[in-house]
Amino acid sequence: MPTFQYSAIDGSGNRTQGTLYAASLDVALGQLSRDGMNVEAISVMTSQADPLTQAPPPVVHEVPTHERTYMQTNVVGRVVDKVPLSKLMFFFRQFATMQRAGVPIVQALGTLAGQARDGKLNSILRECQGHVEAGRPVSFGLQRYPEVFTPLMVSLIRSGEEGGYLDRASDLVANYIQQDIQIRDEYRRATLMPKLTIGASILIILGANAFIASQGSNIRIWSPLTQPITWLYLGPIIVGLWLFFKIGLANPAIKARWDQFIINVPYSGHTLHQFAMAKFGRALGALYSGGVPIQRSIELAADSCGNEYVRALIYPAARKLQEGEGIAATLQATGGLTPIVADMLATGERTGNVDEMLTKVAEYYEEEAKVRALVLARIVGVVAIICVAIYVLIVLIKFYTGYFQMQFDAADNATMIWTLR
Structure with missing residues (x-):
């Protein structure tokens, strides 16, 4: 043993x-x-x-190579067949560890498939194991499941395969997933109290109205969220938004338009642009240091940025490099780099430390974008609390207006009866 x-x-x-x-x-x-x-x-x-x-001798399994249907990838897969981000992060982290330890890819995928408690992830890893046994790259198997592995994840793994740094690429994917989880948790914490307040108000108002009605009183507590007419209009809007984010954004054309829109949103758009450039910088630095030709490196790194609009801006830079322009000048012309970052990259180009400078650029963007994202989460939380406060104020005003109107009407009726007597 x-x-x-x-x-x-x-x-x-x-x-x-x-x-x-x-x-x-x-x-x-x-x-x-x-x-x-x-x-x-x-x-x-x-x-x-x-x-x-x-390692035991490989057993080649029959695996599907055909393209999966639109219904499988963009409807059913995105609605009921998702894999939690935490499980994906664990997979990529463990896969990176096993690659650094020199474990063959086939054996690593088989081991991680056996450890995966999620049925969907288990079947995907078994299929990827079969693809690798058949001589295909891991990214080939991952890209067949766009509802699980985003274009960013697939592009980073593909760049790691071509650049010879699959372990670092897997670690990078795990880091980005972890970062995404942290930001999502921050937004959940920031909006928890407003969501609880809204939910509690609806239940309390419905319960109070039911109790008052059972006592034979005509007093009612009014709320816009308990009116059928509100949900007649609000319901389709919520369903439409849910379908748009779950299914609509799977369409490349819609995704490109959406990415262009959110990049131009004040403050949050700049933050998303920084995250995209950070991913681009890390991937480009790793590819460049791995000896991949610069034109191919830029194309793969652009695929890895996670934003279709930014990707479309960067792609022409790969062609301009063939004309003899410098890396810093070419990338700055895309409009994606700030002057400080452009100067850092130009310095790295002059000193021959482009890969090191690209890593520093990525760190700069990541730190600044993360701070901005956390600040934005707190702003969203405050705005949500203010909106809830306005909602509660409207409910109270409506209640007391109706209550005092009822009292005035009762007083007028009493006065009229007294006068008639």
Whole structure:
């Protein structure tokens, strides 16, 4: 039985190193996972000539290569067949770890498929394993499931395959997914109280009206959200928006138009532009350092930026490089770089450290964009609270207006009766 040495992070967040005996790498990873360890690196300590350390011979499986239907990818897949982002992040993180440890891709995919508790992800990884056994790249299998793997994820993995840095590309995908999860959680926290207030107000008003009606009183608490006419108009709007974001944005033409629109939205558009340029810079730096031709590097990096509008701006830069223009001047002409970043890139071009400067550019954009995104989340939370306060004020004004009107009417009736007597 081989001995494995590993480096992992335990449940308390502490990095630990150790060894363990296991029948295979799959068993070792499974044991560490059950112990709550997030494995960073693992390798066999015994001689590679030991037959126990050799990967089992591949078994080629029949896998589909045809294009999946629009209904499968853009309707059913996006509505009921999604894979949680947290599980995708775990997959890419573990895949990167196994690639750094020198585990063959086929074996890594098989191991991770066995560990995947999500049925959809398990079947995708089994299929990807079959594609790799048949000589196809991992990205070929991933791109067949656009409802699970975004163009950004597929493009980064493809660039890693072509640039020879698949482990770093997988880590990069995991980092971006983690960043996305953090920003989404921040928005959820910022809007939790307004959402609870709106929901509670609807339930309380409906319950109060039902109780008052049961007592035989004519007093009613009015709210725009409890009126059927409101939902007659609001319902189709909500359903339409849900279908647009779930299904409509899967159409490349609609996605390009939408990306162009959100890029031009004040403040938030600039933040999204910075995130796109950060992804572009990281991918381009890794490809450039990997020896991929600069024109192909720019095209792959543009595919990896995650924004169709920014991608369309950058693509012409690849052709201009053939005319002999410098990298910094070409990219600055796209309008995607700030003057400071353009100067940093020009300095890197003069000193021969383009890849290093591109990484610094990406870090600059990521930090600034992340701060802006968190600030925007807090602004959204404050605006939501103000909107809820206005809504509650309208309900109170409407209630007391009706209440006092009822009192005045009762007083007028009493006066009229007294006069008639």
